[in-house]
Amino acid sequence: MKPLMDNKLSRRTLIKSTATATGGLLLAFHLPAFSKARPFEHYSESGEEINAWLAIDADDTITIRVAQAEMGQGVFTSMPMIVAEELEADWRNVRAEYADTNRSIRQDRVYRRTNTGGSRAVRRSREYLQQAGAEARERLIKAAAEQWLVSPDECYADYGRIYHKGSERSTNYGAIAAAAAKVSVAGVRIKTPEEFNLLGLPTPRLDVPAKVDGTATFGMDIRLPGMVYAAVVHCPVLGGEVRSVRFNAVRNRAGVLKSVRMKRSVAIVAENYWQAKTAVEAMPVQWVLGSGEKAYSETFKREFVAELEKEGKVLKEFGDVAGAMDDAEKSFESDYVVPYLAHACMEPLNCTVHVQEDRVDVWLGTQFPESALAVTAEITGQLPENVYIHNCFLGGGFGRRSSTDYVEEAVHIAKEIGKPVQMIWSREEDMRGGHYRPMAAMRFKAGFDLDKNLIAYSNHSVTHSILADQGRASKEVDSSSVSGLVDMPYEVKHKKISHTAKNTHLTSWWWRSVGHSQNAYAMECFVDEMALSSRMDPIAFRRKHLPDRPDLLNVLEVLEKESGWGKQNLPRGTAQGVAIHESFGTICGQVAEVTVSDKGELKIERIVSVVDCGNLVNPLTAEMQVESAIMYGLTAALYGKLTVENGVVLEDNLDTYRIVAMAEAPVIETHFALSGGDKWGGLGEPATPPVAPAVCNALYKITGRRIRILPIKDYMLQRA
Amino acid sequence: MISLQINGEDVEVDVDPSTPLLWVLRDNLNMTGTKYGCGISQCGACTVLMNGQATKSCSTSVSQAAKFNIVTIEGLSIDSDHPVQKAWIEEDVPQCGYCQSGQILSAVALLNDTANPTDEEINQAMTNICRCGTYKRIRKAIHRVAQERGAD
Helix, strand or coil, X not given: CCHHHXXXXXXXXXXXXXXXXXXXXXXXXXXXCCECCCCCXXXXXXXXXXXXXXXXXXXXCEXXXXXXXXXXXXXXXXXXXXHHHHHCCCHHHEEEEECXXXXXXXXXXXXXXXXXXXXXXXXXXXXXXXXXXXXXXXXXXXXXXXXXXXXXXXXXXXXXXXXXXXXXXXXXXXXXXXXXXCCCCXXXXXXXXXXXXXXXXXXXXXXXXXXXXXXXXXXXXXXXXXXXXXXXEEXXXXXXXXXXXXXXXXXXXXXXXXXXXXXXXXXXXXXXXXXXXXXXXXXXXEEECHHHHHCCHHHHHHHHHHHHCCCCEEEEXXXXXXXXXXXXXXXXXXXXXXXXXXXXXXXXXXXXXXXXXXXXXXXXXXXXXXXXXXXXXXXXXXXXXXXXEEECECCCCCCHHHCCHHHHHHHHHHHHHCCCEEEECCHXXXXXXXXXXCCEEXXXXXXXXXXXXEEEEEEEEEECCHHHHCCXXXXXXXXXXXXXXXXXXXXXXXXXXXXXXXCCXXXXXXXXXXXXXXXXXXXXXXXXXXXXHCCCCHHHHHHHCCCCCHHHHHHHHHHHHHXXXXXXXXXXXXXXXXXXXXXXXEEEEEEEEEEECCCCCEEEXXXXXXXXXXXXXXXXHHHHHHHHHHHHHHHHHXXXXXXXXXXXXXXXXXXXXXXXXXXXXXXXXXXXCCCCCCCCCCCCCCCXXXXXXXXXXXXXXXXXXXXXXXXXXXXXXXXX | CEEEEECCEEEEECCCCCCEXXXXXHHHCCCCCCCCCCCCCCCCCCEEEECCEEEEHHHCXXXXXXXXXXXXXXXXXXXXXXXXXXXXXXXXXXXXXXXXXXXXHHHHHHHHHCCCCCHHHHHHHCCCCCCCCCHXXXXXHHHHHXXXXXXX
């Protein structure tokens, strides 16, 4: 029986014809809870390891190892699906566990990439995961053929069994796994998308059962014998340092064991976290506040905008922009500004470490386990092969958990303690811990001829450089600062793109969709300005200036249709705005339908997305990622802002750093317009960038006011 | 010693009475299904049921909690088969999953009070934050529970 293959073609056709990916298509069966609550723990060693990526038990259970971090994006399902597809596995027998980072560094990077970020999981791993599955399948076939004394060419694998074509003989995988582990094969071919049976089918997530009963283990949920807890307070001004600490003031409190002084922070270790947290917050600490002491975000804003007046480094120049602007019948310019943003993962940063003489163990949620391993080895002086990273489920990542700042602190503390220590940053410490989405200011200028044709376009961006914060500054421009700007897709004869890096005492980091998040906002709002200035419909204007981009045009066409663009009789105070952006190999177009009441209250009614990522592994998690990326972008657009006064970030918890809640959540409709071929675009991030411009463009229609500084909450909205 | 009734069992803990229930559950009782998100009663990741009411355990001292019948995610069902948990699986609600214990318990409290909640009633009751933005699927799962109960 092959339940997964039933109606395969009709299902696939439906998806390709841009039907909503899951509605009504979801497979009507459910899988056993095949994901460990503690994902770093390995299933029994009883299974036969066919290759590093998978093991098969005698009862046909297949354990597939996942080298990327499960932070909500569904890699614990999508990555095993890629392996299982080639393995011709019975999906109901598949379970997932983390690949072992320590093994990967000991065995010449057997798991290739263990980092998670940049919407790369499928994009960068698909081919070698397919290879791993195909190689295992061919070994199973070869082992069966050897047992039957026939040629492997006469045998094939299908849905968890090997069959011999010339006879009735067949075997399940479990029975042949031990033999398959000992044979070798070479030159294995992988499937093309037309041959897929499993990839492209909406498949329930393997990690869901553990996430509805409280057993899914996040970093903070690790409990070890003899474990103690650490709470930390950092200098309130980023970059500042500890001057002095009076541990004596709190050392007699119940449960308090020790204080640890670090360069930029102090920790208290206690028997439980509440004792540690209250003690560290009561402990008198004097700080050297450092260069950020007098910093204000309002000053940053003025300084970034002032920098726009100067010449930036020219990254791209076609034609003669200055001449064309002079010749233009009409020209105008606009400045856009975005603030620093925190990631605000639901699970505050934490890390549990046990330093022993011959080994160091680290339990945490990390996007970069090899970086965590490397810093642990360095701080403890231990050999990397004696450091064990036990990755957990991540309570949100969004880029933040690719940093090692919190790991380094936990290792420093654990070195002093000699017992397992769980260090937790309070929400406030997490929010003030830097690593923010960069602040940026952008200036755009457009020139039009007599017939209202766009003839000249220039853009200068001034952006806090992430690379510079990572100590990787070079003479080249930080490409993440200008992503989406430097490769803007609209055709214009005279074009100039320039950039200036400008850093403050705050630190920046990759934040879901990185530079695209702020750049698409500013650019796609300005495209709307250009369209309206030339009295064109915003979609028609985009279409006119994308003559050589059939992929973008196709997304726009589907978006126009699915959103009912221009066709609906919207009530007074309601309007649609559009934006389209390509990032991480995927195009995402969105229409936001927005209402402003006569009292000035804002409601985001509906967001329609059309996505072209080429091919889909799991349409279910793909659709969930689009929904999630939209909500992340919406929070940023509506509320996201960090205010700095006297160098201190004021928004240090979720009361002041507001997150969009259920009542504000719009209706979300997601459509996939898949172009197929070799394109396998990312999905974790590309739906974030278009949200802010789509919403702001709709708001302009209602209010007549252009939102050029985010967030939207800072504006009094009024119907025009 | 403070006596608590958690998931139908009597337990005694030796802690400072001002300690939030959240940390007693997590650190003293090793019941880690209840999560820390904000510590100021904003996000709802720490939600437990106290006499059936959804309550933020980060802002409830263990001494206040002593008078109540407390239910945590660990005690909601034996085999993850509470109707709300089943609906969460059916609708594939969780992404990162960190907030979902609290979301589920808030939904349980809502559905106990209001058998068939409207969207507006869901908006009012479900104030828990989800950074992955799973609200659409949470709403669908709550409606599913109500429908399936109605069908019985």
